[in-house]
Amino acid sequence: xxxxxxxxxxxxxxxxxxxxxxxxxxxxxxxxxxxxxxxxxxxxxxxxxxxxxxxxxxxxxxxxxxxxxxxxxxxxxxxxxxxxxxxxxxxxxxxxxxxxxxxxxxxxxxxxxxxxxxxxxxxxxxxxxxxxxxxxxxxxxxxxxxxxxxxxxxxxxxxxxxxxxxxxxxxxxxxxxxxxxxxxxxxxxxxxxxxxxxxxxxxxxxxxxxxxxxxxxxxxxxxxxxxxxxxxxxxxxxxxxxxxxxxxxxxxxxxxxxxxxxxxxxxxxxxxxxxxxxxxxxxxxxxxxxxxxxxxxxxxxxxxxxxxxxxxxxxxxxxxxxxxxxxxxxxxxxxxxxxxxxxxxxxxxxxxxxxxxxxxxxxxxxxxxxxxxxxxxxxxxxxxxxxxxxxxxxxxxxxxxxxxxxxxx
Numbered sequence: 164x165x166x167x168x169x170x171x172x173x174x175x176x177x178x179x180x181x182x183x184x185x186x187x188x189x190x191x192x193x194x195x196x197x198x199x200x201x202x203x204x205x206x207x208x209x210x211x212x213x214x215x216x217x218x219x220x221x222x223x224x225x226x227x228x229x230x231x232x233x234x235x236x237x238x239x240x241x242x243x244x245x246x247x248x249x250x251x252x253x254x255x256x257x258x259x260x261x262x263x264x265x266x267x268x269x270x271x272x273x274x275x276x277x278x279x280x281x282x283x284x285x286x287x288x289x290x291x292x293x294x295x296x297x298x299x300x301x302x303x304x305x306x307x308x309x310x311x312x313x314x315x316x317x318x319x320x321x322x323x324x325x326x327x328x329x330x331x332x333x334x335x336x337x338x339x340x341x342x343x344x345x346x347x348x349x350x351x352x353x354x355x356x357x358x359x360x361x362x363x364x365x366x367x368x369x370x371x372x373x374x375x376x377x378x379x380x381x382x383x384x385x386x387x388x389x390x391x392x393x394x395x396x397x398x399x400x401x402x403x404x405x406x407x408x409x410x411x412x413x414x415x416x417x418x419x420x421x422x423x424x425x426x427x428x429x430x431x432x433x434x435x436x437x438x439x440x441x442x443x444x445x446x447x448x449x450x451x452x453x454x455x456x457x458x459x460x461x462x463x464x465x466x467x468x469x470x471x472x473x474x475x476x477x478x479x480x481x482x483x484x485x486x487x488x489x490x491x492x493x494x495x496x497x498x499x500x501x502x503x504x505x506x507x508x509x510x511x512x513x514x515x516x517x518x519x520x521x522x523x524x525x526x527x528x529x530x531x532x533x534x535x536x537x538x539x540x541x542x543x544x545x546x547x548x549x550x551x552x553x554x555x556x557x558x559x560x561x562x563x564x565x566x567x568x569x570x571x572x
Contacts, residue, residue, distance in 0.1 A: 167299075168327070172337045182247045186244060186247035192510065202296050206247060207241050213232055234300040255292060336392075336394070348555050351559075355415065413514055414510070415507055419505075419555050422474070425534070427467070431462060431491060433461075500544065530557070531550075
């Protein structure tokens with residue numbers, strides 16, 4: 164008998180028909196002799212609806228109370244799914260994050276996991292129950308409800324799979340696996356049979372929306388056996404696992420991220436400590452910085468440009484202007500009409516010339532590159548947002564990803 168954790172996203176439980184479909188998937192898994200833990204997201208657009216309702220009442224409401232509000236979406240989903248499963252005659256029980264022993268730090272709205280106490284969940288499994296857990300939520304040391312931020316239900320599922328030493332963690336979505344790029348952008352995008360943790364982590368961090376990067380980090384750390392598959396179509400999905408030589412391509416996937424902005428700090432003194440003062444200031448406010456470009460100093464000054472999440476633009480600009488005396492910049496500019504397009508593939512590490520080929524593809528398409536960032540298995544470029552969708556398609560075709568891609572040598 165295996166222990167399987169199954170996570171269902173908001174579209175998978177959006178209405179009664181889909182809830183009964185999920186109930187069938189879960190009960191079929193149980194009939195096969197498996198113990199089943201289910202993690203659910205809020206139905207459809209429930210979270211957005213709750214955010215809108217809160218804004219009507221108090222646009223500046225505290226993060227603590229927002230967590231109390233937003234956690235109700237997942238609780239409604241789990242109760243409705245349990246009612247659907249009860250109709251089939253199976254024994255099922257629902258647990259909120261705190262009932263399931265999910266303990267976090269005190270960062271309301273974006274909490275991090277500190278501990279998972281599996282006693283209650285294991286006890287219910289031992290009684291023969293299907294256990295449904297509300298995703299996206301936990302409880303902190305003050306016994307306050309916390310939420311985990313974007314992708315929190317994915318993180319919940321993988322964390323429980325690791326804590327329970329589950330045999331498999333299945334992430335059910337509205338797509339039937341992980342593709343070489345977003346199939347809504349590129350018609351011949353190809354579904355991958357498998358992808359490594361490192362490649363998936365890069366893609367998730369770079370804008371691919373199938374899995375959240377925090378969940379992939381956990382899966383890699385604890386070597387959780389994962390599969391991404393569709394709740395709507397019963398077809399094999401994509402396995403996320405340790406790297407292997409199977410389907411080792413130069414480029415495994417392409418990601419596009421429109422949720423970014425570039426800030427340029429112009430004319431700062433060309434002296435030690437300037438970059439430290441700027442980025443330590445941002446770190447104190449937990450503002451993540453991505454691509455960084457510093458010019459060569461001339462005439463005693465230099466420029467520093469970097470990218471951040473678009474949602475942090477206003478806060479970052481206010482912070483920099485308020486503390487401008489710390490780095491004596493001549494000017495601070497920004498551009499929010501940009502996108503980051505990235506290619507990812509473990510095969511890049513041992514095959515030179517991949518970057519040149521990517522740049523050649525963009526050159527031939529007349530797309531200008533503003534900034535570049537690289538690692539062993541990824542190359543990211545910053546371009547105008549209006550060119551991003553075309554850039555993804557051009558690069559996808561250039562590396563023949565729709566027909567299987569170029570294998571490493």
